[in-house]
Amino acid sequence: IKYMKDLYDKEYSPLHSEYMENVNLFRNGEAASLLTGVWITGTLENTEGLDFGVIPMPKIFEDRSVWGDSHTLVIPYARNVNEEKQKAALTFAKWATDHGELWAKAGHIPSKTTVTEKEEFQNMPYRMDYVKAADYVRFDSAGSYTWSIRTEITTALSKVWNDEITAEEAVDQAVKGIERLLSR
Numbered sequence: 001i002k003y004m005k006d007l008y009d010k011e012y013s014p015l016h017s018e019y020m021e022n023v024n025l026f027r028n029g030e031a032a033s034l035l036t037g038v039w040i041t042g043t044l045e046n047t048e049g050l051d052f053g054v055i056p057m058p059k060i061f062e063d064r065s066v067w068g069d070s071h072t073l074v075i076p077y078a079r080n081v082n083e084e085k086q087k088a089a090l091t092f093a094k095w096a097t098d099h100g101e102l103w104a105k106a107g108h109i110p111s112k113t114t115v116t117e118k119e120e121f122q123n124m125p126y127r128m129d130y131v132k133a134a135d136y137v138r139f140d141s142a143g144s145y146t147w148s149i150r151t152e153i154t155t156a157l158s159k160v161w162n163d164e165i166t167a168e169e170a171v172d173q174a175v176k177g178i179e180r181l182l183s184r
Contacts, residue, residue, distance in 0.1 A: 001167035003060060005160055015161060026052075037069075038130050041107025045125070054126045056133040068137030070111070071103070109134050145181050152177035 008015045014022070019036075026034040027047045034040075035057075044052055057066045073093045075086065100110025101121045109130050115121055116131050140146050156170035156177070165173065 001157065001160055001170060004157075005167065008161055038107035038109065041126060042105055054129055056129070056136065064136045065138045066133075066136050068134070068139055070139070071108070073097075145178075148181050149178050152181065 007013050013035075014025075017025075022031065022034060023036065023040060023043070025031040027044065027050055029050075041054070044050060073096060075089050075093070097110070097112050098115070100108075100112055100115035101118055101124075104110055104115070104121055104124055104127050107126070107130065109127075110116055110121065116128070121127055140150075153174045156165070156174040159165045159173070160167055160170045
């Protein structure tokens with residue numbers, strides 16, 4: 001937290017900016033770097049005159065891990081299953097994952113290694129770098145409180161960025177909020 005706060009305090013990153021504002025600062029040549037996810041790659045590639053490269057998140061602390069997320073195809077539970085619709089949903093899910101190079105155009109990493117072996121995928125700039133960086137990804141634990149926990153954390157962090165509380169107080173606030181959620 002202190003490391004991130006220092007980036008704002010030293011004005012390496014604008015404090016009160018929205019995500020797309022930061023993206024546009026980079027796209028317009030007003031920012032030297034952009035810390036973001038792979039999903040913005042397609043947007044950057046389609047920005048006329050933008051010369052950019054990508055690197056994995058550098059190891060900042062003792063662990064090289066970075067947070068990751070994914071899209072998930074879900075077939076809802078139903079008491080009375082319509083087998084025709086279920087089969088159609090499974091057919092679509094298989095087609096979508098077999099053609100992960102379509103997701104990769106936006107920068108996403110395909111879920112199937114067979115897609116990363118396709119020439120079309122391997123010819124896309126940066127994508128194999130993303131595949132290698134996926135070795136360092138750690139996912140949130142699955143659970144019904146995942147997004148609520150993120151909200152507790154981001155609310156506490158926002159107070160640090162705005163000089164309302166210290167990093168230590170933010171940790172205490174987030175932990176108490178998370179404990180309150182989990183005790184329900």
